[in-house]
Amino acid sequence: MDFAVDGRKAFAYTAAHAIDAAKPTIAFVHGAGLDHSWFGLQSRYFGYHGFNVLAVDLPGHGRSEGPPLESVEAMAEWVVRLLDAAKIDRAALVGHSMGALTVLECAARHPGRVTRIALLGMAYPMKVSEAFLEAARRNEQAAYDMDTIWGHAPQVPLGANPNPGMWMYGDNLARLARLAPNVLYTGLKACNDYAGGEASAAKLDCPVLFLVGSRDLMTPPRVAAAFVKAFKSAQTVLLPPSGHSLMAEAPDATLDALIDFLSTGTTP
Amino acid sequence: MPGPKYPGFDTLALHAGHTPDATFGARAVPIYATTSYVFRDSEHAASLFNMERAGHVYSRISNPTVAVLEERVAALEGGVGAIATASGQAALHLAVATLMDAGSHIVASNSLYGGSHNLLGYTLRRFGIETTFVDPREPENFRRALRDNTRLVFGETLGNPGLDVLDIPAVAAIAHNAGLPLLVDSTFTTPWLMKPFAHGADLLYHSATKFLGGHGVAIGGVLVDSGRFDWETSGKFPQLTEPYAGFHGMDFEEESGTRAFLLRARREGLRDFGACMAPMTAFQILQGIETLHLRMPRHIENTRKVVAFLAAHEMVDSVGYPELPTHPDHALAGRLLPRGAGAVFSFDMKGGREAGRRFIESLRVFSHLANVGDAKSLVIHPASTTHYRMSDADLEKAGIGPGTVRLSVGLEDADDLTEDLGRALAAAKRGLKAG
Numbered sequence: 001m002d003f004a005v006d007g008r009k010a011f012a013y014t015a016a017h018a019i020d021a022a023k024p025t026i027a028f029v030h031g032a033g034l035d036h037s038w039f040g041l042q043s044r045y046f047g048y049h050g051f052n053v054l055a056v057d058l059p060g061h062g063r064s065e066g067p068p069l070e071s072v073e074a075m076a077e078w079v080v081r082l083l084d085a086a087k088i089d090r091a092a093l094v095g096h097s098m099g100a101l102t103v104l105e106c107a108a109r110h111p112g113r114v115t116r117i118a119l120l121g122m123a124y125p126m127k128v129s130e131a132f133l134e135a136a137r138r139n140e141q142a143a144y145d146m147d148t149i150w151g152h153a154p155q156v157p158l159g160a161n162p163n164p165g166m167w168m169y170g171d172n173l174a175r176l177a178r179l180a181p182n183v184l185y186t187g188l189k190a191c192n193d194y195a196g197g198e199a200s201a202a203k204l205d206c207p208v209l210f211l212v213g214s215r216d217l218m219t220p221p222r223v224a225a226a227f228v229k230a231f232k233s234a235q236t237v238l239l240p241p242s243g244h245s246l247m248a249e250a251p252d253a254t255l256d257a258l259i260d261f262l263s264t265g266t267t268p
Numbered sequence: 269m270p271g272p273k274y275p276g277f278d279t280l281a282l283h284a285g286h287t288p289d290a291t292f293g294a295r296a297v298p299i300y301a302t303t304s305y306v307f308r309d310s311e312h313a314a315s316l317f318n319m320e321r322a323g324h325v326y327s328r329i330s331n332p333t334v335a336v337l338e339e340r341v342a343a344l345e346g347g348v349g350a351i352a353t354a355s356g357q358a359a360l361h362l363a364v365a366t367l368m369d370a371g372s373h374i375v376a377s378n379s380l381y382g383g384s385h386n387l388l389g390y391t392l393r394r395f396g397i398e399t400t401f402v403d404p405r406e407p408e409n410f411r412r413a414l415r416d417n418t419r420l421v422f423g424e425t426l427g428n429p430g431l432d433v434l435d436i437p438a439v440a441a442i443a444h445n446a447g448l449p450l451l452v453d454s455t456f457t458t459p460w461l462m463k464p465f466a467h468g469a470d471l472l473y474h475s476a477t478k479f480l481g482g483h484g485v486a487i488g489g490v491l492v493d494s495g496r497f498d499w500e501t502s503g504k505f506p507q508l509t510e511p512y513a514g515f516h517g518m519d520f521e522e523e524s525g526t527r528a529f530l531l532r533a534r535r536e537g538l539r540d541f542g543a544c545m546a547p548m549t550a551f552q553i554l555q556g557i558e559t560l561h562l563r564m565p566r567h568i569e570n571t572r573k574v575v576a577f578l579a580a581h582e583m584v585d586s587v588g589y590p591e592l593p594t595h596p597d598h599a600l601a602g603r604l605l606p607r608g609a610g611a612v613f614s615f616d617m618k619g620g621r622e623a624g625r626r627f628i629e630s631l632r633v634f635s636h637l638a639n640v641g642d643a644k645s646l647v648i649h650p651a652s653t654t655h656y657r658m659s660d661a662d663l664e665k666a667g668i669g670p671g672t673v674r675l676s677v678g679l680e681d682a683d684d685l686t687e688d689l690g691r692a693l694a695a696a697k698r699g700l701k702a703g
């Protein structure tokens with residue numbers, strides 16, 4: 001569904017449903033260089049199970065007009081303006097990677113708007129290696145290769161995709177190939193620069209779920225585990241074989257954990 | 269700093285798409301000979317049907333053994349995914365049926381496998397899909413044939429049987445300028461000789477019957493999507509960019525830009541046309557793929573020896589192999605096919621039809637049959653077999669004469685192959701004198 005945010009086209013996938021004010025809402029926020037379809041199976045499930053879903057394309061990604069936003073704080077404010085545009089007062093937020101930083105910041109800034117947050121592929125600080133940032137800044141293929149290889153568990157290229165007939169690396173590379181120059185860099189830099197994690201975590205009173213891939217190379221489990229301590233309370237679910245791309249690598253386990261977390265305490 | 273490394277082709281050929289099974293630890297890909305899959309509960313069933321969970325429902329739509337093959341070929345080609353089909357022909361049909369309706373138009377190379385020529389030139393016409401065939405040697409010919417209702421540009425990486433090398437970068441640019449995808453038949457090149465997506469093709473398929481299997485025991489096809497074509501921007505593919513009443517109003521492109529084509533091809537094409545691959549076939553093709561990287565270099569090595577032998581033979585008028593300086597696509601082959609120009613090629617014998625007959629009947633190692641890409645060497649006379657439905661004029665356009673013989677060079681001892689050919693050429697020559 002197309003919305004207008006800041007005078008620009010902003011897309012959010014709604015699983016082919018109209019927004020219904022009587023239903024609770026879940027907004028999904030993707031990571032750097034990706035788009036709403038990264039949450040394909042999971043967002044579709046909730047859209048067909050009594051929720052409004054808004055799986056957003058951040059500016060400059062997927063179907064939303066650019067330019068890409070330069071900071072996590074700006075993305076957090078944009079998500080709220082998208083909720084405004086969709087006439088949604090309160091929503092649960094699910095974020096992956098850069099999207100996880102975004103929903104954390106959003107919940108800290110707007111406690112009245114955010115009922116609970118699920119943080120997938122999340123670590124703080126989310127430091128991006130100098131080589132990766134530099135390759136992205138130059139829009140080099142090497143950046144897309146690093147994103148693809150580090151973005152999945154090491155066993156992924158030599159194993160089976162739970163999604164029949166699909167090649168995860170190829171899908172990631174094809175998505176990245178569609179990006180305008182600098183979009184990946186802008187996102188990675190925003191992750192790298194974000195400094196508000198501990199302060200925002202300490203502010204939260206809403207329920208928090210960490211979904212952690214045990215073989216995540218981008219946002220490693222030990223960094224995630226250390227950051228969990230910054231919250232008053234947070235629940236952690238470890239998904240054993242998965243890397244950073246939980247929604248693709250472990251789609252069912254990710255969905256089951258989200259169902260557990262989101263099916264309680266979410267009211268419109 | 270160099271980036272992290274992808275697994276090499278040889279490793280992917282052996283491993284991509286398969287995790288040893290969790291129950292018994294089987295290292296080889298198990299043959300899941302099952303039509304259907306038990307649901308955990310009704311909720312799980314509904315979620316699988318509605319594409320909210322990943323998994324298998326019914327083997328016409330997907331099967332775990334077939335999925336290994338699909339993922340492996342997608343990995344070798346650098347695509348987003350693949351769909352295995354009952355045959356190479358079914359793969360071509362699935363691509364066409366997914367992309368267009370009656371009233372659409374295709375621009376295709378005229379240098380095609382005879383079966384593809386039949387499907388496009390005659391059979392699809394009955395269903396309102398028209399094809400204009402063009403000489404692929406001049407890429408501009410594709411542009412000239414475009415119409416408002418054109419929905420696909422199509423050619424073979426190495427044209428059948430004249431071995432025209434498709435100038436994929438040039439033809440892809442023409443297709444993309446017109447908002448159209450380029451589909452290539454990659455059967456003759458396999459991903460070991462060329463990766464068409466790296467040169468700009470959007471979709472490709474294989475007759476897996478040929479080199480991918482290599483053993484000549486199974487018929488199959490694989491359709492692969494690069495995921496790079498932007499259907500939304502093109503605006504010419506409502507099948508992928510508008511709600512489809514046949515699947516809960518799904519807008520495939522909105523569901524996923526990179527997966528839209530394969531989603532529709534699987535959820536509609538396999539579901540409704542039903543030309544799926546059997547798990548046993550997938551297993552057999554996988555056995556072949558596991559040695560593709562070992563077989564292809566040997567195919568090329570033997571082919572080069574046979575080509576050199578024939579080119580120097582007095583009974584041979586001409587040999588059509590792109591690595592020869594006399595081939596019109598010699599330079600293009602150097603650019604696109606540095607590892608070799610395949611193991612299937614044609615040559616023209618002196619003495620026409622009768623000499624051709626004597627030659628073929630005198631061969632002992634080469635088998636006379638209608639196939640290519642086997643581990644065993646094969647021979648055929650196109651004018652009387654694969655291309656027999658074509659008129660003489662069309663035959664000539666496709667570069668086939670009455671004395672044209674097509675070879676598919678296998679993996680035997682190369683000396684045995686040249687000896688066999690030498691003996692048969694001598695027999696043909698004796699026939700000429702006698703006649």
Ligand SMILES: Cc1ncc(COP(=O)(O)O)c(C=O)c1O
Pocket residue numbers: 355356357358381383384424428453455456474475476477487488489639640
């Ligand atoms: C180049 C080419 N494409 C497609 C096909 C058709 O494949 P299949 O026989 O698997 O349907 C063939 C078969 O000879 C072929 O040679």
